[in-house]
Each structure stands twice: as structure tokens, then as C-alpha cells.
Amino acid sequence: MNAPIAIIGTGLAGLSAAQALHAAGLEIVLFDKSRGSGGRMASKRSEAGSLDLGAQYFTARDRRFVEVVQQWQARGWVAEWDPQLYHCNENGLSSSPDEQVRWVGTPRMSAITRAMLGALPVHFSCRITEVFRGEHYWELQDAEGQSHGPFSSVIIATPAPQAAGLLSAAPKLASAAASVVMEPTWAVALGFATPLETRVEGCFVRGSPLDWLARNRSKPGRDNSLDTWVLHASSSWSRQHLDLPKEAVIEQLHGAFAELIGCPLPAPAFSLAHRWLYARPASAHEWGALADADLGLYACGDWCLSGRVEGAWLSGQETARRLLEHRQ
Numbered sequence: 184m185n186a187p188i189a190i191i192g193t194g195l196a197g198l199s200a201a202q203a204l205h206a207a208g209l210e211i212v213l214f215d216k217s218r219g220s221g222g223r224m225a226s227k228r229s230e231a232g233s234l235d236l237g238a239q240y241f242t243a244r245d246r247r248f249v250e251v252v253q254q255w256q257a258r259g260w261v262a263e264w265d266p267q268l269y270h271c272n273e274n275g276l277s278s279s280p281d282e283q284v285r286w287v288g289t290p291r292m293s294a295i296t297r298a299m300l301g302a303l304p305v306h307f308s309c310r311i312t313e314v315f316r317g318e319h320y321w322e323l324q325d326a327e328g329q330s331h332g333p334f335s336s337v338i339i340a341t342p343a344p345q346a347a348g349l350l351s352a353a354p355k356l357a358s359a360a361a362s363v364v365m366e367p368t369w370a371v372a373l374g375f376a377t378p379l380e381t382r383v384e385g386c387f388v389r390g391s392p393l394d395w396l397a398r399n400r401s402k403p404g405r406d407n408s409l410d411t412w413v414l415h416a417s418s419s420w421s422r423q424h425l426d427l428p429k430e431a432v433i434e435q436l437h438g439a440f441a442e443l444i445g446c447p448l449p450a451p452a453f454s455l456a457h458r459w460l461y462a463r464p465a466s467a468h469e470w471g472a473l474a475d476a477d478l479g480l481y482a483c484g485d486w487c488l489s490g491r492v493e494g495a496w497l498s499g500q501e502t503a504r505r506l507l508e509h510r511q
């Protein structure tokens with residue numbers, strides 16, 4: 184019997200692996216605990232339009248990723264974002280233009296993974312709680328107690344702490360994943376009925392509870408009925424305020440924004456907060472992917488490389504490469 188390959192996680196890493204394996208003629212089945220794909224590249228639909236609460240933009244430095252981003256651009260999945268960039272530190276706000284090409288999904292970040300998923304078979308709202316091996320094949324168990332399988336191989340494409348719990352059949356891989364510390368990020372969106380009187384469209388911040396802010400309407404294809412801003416707290420502020428109620432997080436980050444933006448800030452017409460518990464690895468790795476090819480168990484994700492969108496895509500490709508190499 185030629186059993187399919189299970190992929191747990193429909194973020195960019197899982198979908199990158201899925202596309203490569205599907206292109207090689209292998210049958211795959213995807214699982215995600217969320218209601219849709221994208222993971223940390225997901226966009227939240229709100230009364231202020233779709234908001235990129237996770238990944239804000241991405242850069243492409245590796246030749247293979249540069250090539251794929253050009254294909255995405257040709258298909259209309261991504262566009263360049265060239266914001267008026269600033270940085271803010273103890274000396275205040277200053278313009279900080281550069282030559283870096285930055286990309287965003289259009290009309291929202293999640294457009295990329297939605298398009299990559301296409302018609303591939305997927306189970307959403309399905310949290311996998313156990314990955315175990317029978318005599319010949321792999322089986323998955325979900326949080327509802329339902330089992331899925333048989334599968335010839337399993338690829339775990341979740342953040343490292345979640346992967347560690349699913350890798351118990353391969354203790355070496357489990358302990359590598361468990362060694363990765365992932366830092367949280369509080370994200371807040373504020374929508375203003377009257378546009379703010381500032382030229383800032385993106386800002387790298389130091390020495391504040393915030394570490395980044397972006398003006399949503401400056402990105403291509405976004406809804407601009409409100410002037411909506413996405414604010415990201417720094418890892419250390421987010422860690423220290425992990426269990427703060429959302430209203431208090433909004434109030435504190437609104438205060439930090441008011442202090443640095445340098446223009447009058449009216450009361451927002453819209454606000455929301457989202458906590459990313461496993462937002463980014465505390466440090467980069469050079470693993471590419473984790474693999475026990477003889478067992479048929481793999482793990483991938485941004486945490487195996489740079490902790491960025493590009494790293495997630497490359498890690499998915501590396502997993503598919505190792506799996507295909509083992510089958511030759």
C-alpha cells in the first residue's frame with residue numbers, strides 16, 4: 184500500500200513542503216488546529232478590514248526564495264511594499280529610508296498561503312495531540328479522540344514547543360525542538376476615523392514597550408475606511424505582560440504609540456489585541472529541518488532557520504528534499 188504523507192500545520196513551512204511533495208507526485212494530507220491556513224502569516228478579518236497581525240512584510244535573500252517570490256508576484260499573490268520608514272529610539276523619531284525590497288501578500292498576508300493551499304486536502308479545526316507509529320505506518324490522534332491514518336511519513340510543521348510534544352517517537356528530534364525557546368509578541372490594532380497627521384508608515388522602535396508599528400493603508404490593496412495601525416510589543420515587554428487582560432494591553436500600547444508618534448492621537452474608533460505565544464525563536468538555527476528519515480518523521484518551521492518568513496519557506500523545502508531523497 185502507498186500511504187499518503189501527513190503534514191501537521193498549514194503555515195508557510197507546512198505548505199512549502201506540501202507543494203514540493205505534491206509536485207513530485209506524492210499524496211499528502213494537511214491538518215491544522217485553526218479554521219484557516221497561514222499560521223503566523225494569517226490575517227484577521229475585522230470591522231476595520233483584514234489586518235496582518237502576525238508577519239508584517241518579508242524580505243527575500245536566498246536565491247531560491249527570490250525566484251519563488253517573483254512567481255508569486257507574477258500571479259498577483261504578493262506586491263512590493265515601500266513604506267516611509269522611520270526608526271525611533273531615545274533620541275526620538277527619525278526618517279530611516281533604505282534600499283531593501285519588502286514584500287506583502289495582497290490583498291492581505293494570508294493570500295499567499297490560501298493560494299498555496301489551493302485544492303490540497305486539508306482538515307481544519309483539527310488539533311493533533313499524538314503522532315504514533317504502528318507496525319508499518321503512522322497514525323495521528325486529534326483532540327476529539329478521532330484517529331487519522333495510515334500515513335507513510337509525518338511532517339510536523341508547527342512552532343517548536345508544539346512540535347516537541349508531537350515528536351515523542353523520535354526522542355532526539357523531540358529534545359532538539361524542546362531546546363528552542365520561542366518568545367511571545369502582543370499585537371494591537373488601532374483604527375482612527377480621521378487619518379493621523381504623520382508621514383510614518385512603518386517604524387522600527389527601540390527603548391519602548393513597542394518594537395514595530397505599521398500603517399495598514401500604506402500596504403497595497405488594503406481597506407482604508409479607517410486609518411488602522413498595527414503595533415507590536417517587544418519580546419521582553421510581551422513576556423513580562425503575558426497574562427495582562429487585552430483591554431490593559433491595548434491601553435498600554437496605545438500610550439506608548441502616543442508617546443512616540445509625535446502627532447495628536449484621537450481616541451481610536453476600533454481596537455483589538457492578539458497574543459502570539461510562540462511568535463519568534465529567541466535565536467536562529469542552521470538545521471534546515473529535523474529528520475529521522477528511516478522512521479519517516481520530520482519537523483520543519485521558521486525555528487529551524489532564521490525565524491522569518493523566508494526561513495519557514497526554506498525549511499519546508501528542505502524537509503521535502505530530505506524525504507524525497509530518502510525515497511529514491
Ligand code: FAD
Binds near residue numbers: 312
Ligand atoms: P506557523 O505559521 O506558526 O504555522 C504553524 C501552523 O501549525 C499554524 O497554522 C498552527 O495553527 C498549526 N498547529 C500548531 N500546533 C498544531 C497541532 N497540534 N495540530 C494541528 N495544527 C497545529 N517574519 C518576517 O519575515 N517578517 C515579519 O515582519 C514578521 N513579523 C512577525 C510578527 C509577528 C507578531 C509574528 C508572530 C511573526 C512574525 N514573523 C515575521 C515570523 C513569521 O510569521 C514566521 O516566521 C512564519 O510565518 C512561520 O511559519 P511556520 O510555517 O514555520 O509556522
Ligand code: NAD
Binds near residue numbers: 387463
Ligand atoms: P528587515 O531587513 O527589514 O529588518 C531586519 C532588522 O533590521 C529590523 O528588525 C530592524 O532592526 C533593522 N532595520 C532594517 N531596516 C531598517 C531601517 N530602515 N531603519 C532602521 N532599522 C532597520 O527584514 P528581515 O530581516 O526580513 O526581518 C523581518 C522582520 O520581522 C524583523 O523586523 C523582525 O524583527 C520581524 N519579526 C518579528 C517577529 C515578532 O514576533 N514580532 C517575529 C519574526 C520576525
